[in-house]
Amino acid sequence: MKILKHFKSLEIPKQGRKIFNAISLKDFPFAKVAKNNDGFPVILIESKIDNTFLTQKNIRLKYLELNHNLECKITENGKTDFANYSVITFKSGEEVLQSYYFGIVENLLKELSKKPTQKEVFETFKGFIEVFRALSNSPKTTIQGLWSELLLIETSKNPEILVNYWHNRPEEKFDFNADTEKIEVKSSSNMERIHIFTSEQLNAPKEKKVLIASVFAKQSSNGRSISDLLNSILVSLNEDSLIEKLYSIVSNTLGSSLEQGLKIKFDYDIAKNSLRFYDSELISKIEKINIPNNVSEVKYKSDLTNIKPIDPIIIKSNELLFKSLKTTP
Incomplete structure (x- = not known):
């Protein structure tokens, strides 16, 4: 990532809150990457x-500060000048978080015109602010669960299709939803294919096809992290809206556990080689007819050990979701 590389080459300014050492960004002539006196x-x-x-408020969040029309003292290539800027400060010295921050920023800078107005800057960065506001919220799911969903995207034949159909909210019933095709990802750290399901996940209407992706996710210091999977997926995404969606879902899902979540590693080879798909209709379940009308949010464990996996390629469908999955061993 070029912006991160430029940032690392900068020295910390010796004094002053509004004093920055900076480098102009060749691809974005209206922007500079800088380092403040906190580094x-x-x-x-x-x-x-x-x-x-005049109508905008400055933003102060856990990791982020946004100041409008701020006069700054900028030192670049040995020359010092004063100018007014929109100043976006990321308050962390952790490289993995800085890389995450620059990834989002780079995508947003692409959306701005060559000579953006203040209104354009503020409108473009509205979603950016919400992404970082979410980092004060409680996590919506486990780090292992999110890593496993990203693994499915990363190992697919067409990550763009998977990201497009990925849930916008972790609370949704299915992880990937293309209407008539749905995928729910289940992971296990103890190398057993025994997973917890909701009644809705195994009792989908007959006209809908649901695949269960089962994967072994075992922590390993030599494995790959969520940050690693993100970087791999981003190479395959050409649409800015999908890149924005990817970052938004990760931030909203991990919330306050983002810093920890980006670092924890899982054994990539074990996970990739263990990935199997199962027809939800073949999994033992409590039939919907046996659940009283006034009973909801029913959950139970089902064992997939003796169920034959299914190859997604043999499923006849006009949708693109299942076709984007790689054939399992």
Whole structure:
């Protein structure tokens, strides 16, 4: 990632809160990457003055600060100058988080015109602020669960299709939903294919086809992290909206556990080689007819050990979701 590389080459300025050492970004002539006196990453954005900043509040979040129309002292290539910028400061010295931050920023900078107005900058970065606001929330699922979903995307034949159909909210009934095709990812750290299901996941309407992706996710210091899988997936994504969605879901899912979640590693080879798909209709379940009308959110464990896996390629369908999955061993 070029922006991160530029940031690392900068020295920490010796004094002053509004003093920055900076480098102009060749691909984005209206922006600079900088380092403040705390050693934190800063993005400086020049924009045409249209008084939009007068109606905007400065933002203070756990990891992020956004200040509008701030006069800054910038040192670049040995020359020092004063100018006004939109200043986005990421308050962390952790490289894995800095890489995550720059990945989001780079994608957003692509959306701006060559000479953005203040209104354009503020509108573009609205979603960016929400992504980092989510980092104060409680986690929506386990790190292992999110890693396993990302593994399915990363190992697929077409990651763009998987990201497109990925749930926007972790609370949704299925991890991937293409209407008539659905995939629910289940992971196990004890190398057993015994998973917890909701009644809805195994009692889908007949016109809907549900595949259960079962994977062994075992922590390993030599494995791959969520950050590693993200970087691998991003190479395959060409649409800015899908990149934005990927970052947004990861942030919303991990919430306050993002810093820890980006670092924990799982054995990639074990997971990839253990990935199997199962027809939900063949899994033991409590039939919907046996669940009283006034009973909801029913969950239970089912053992998939003796069920024959299914190859997604043999399923006849007009949808793209199952076709994007790789054939299992």
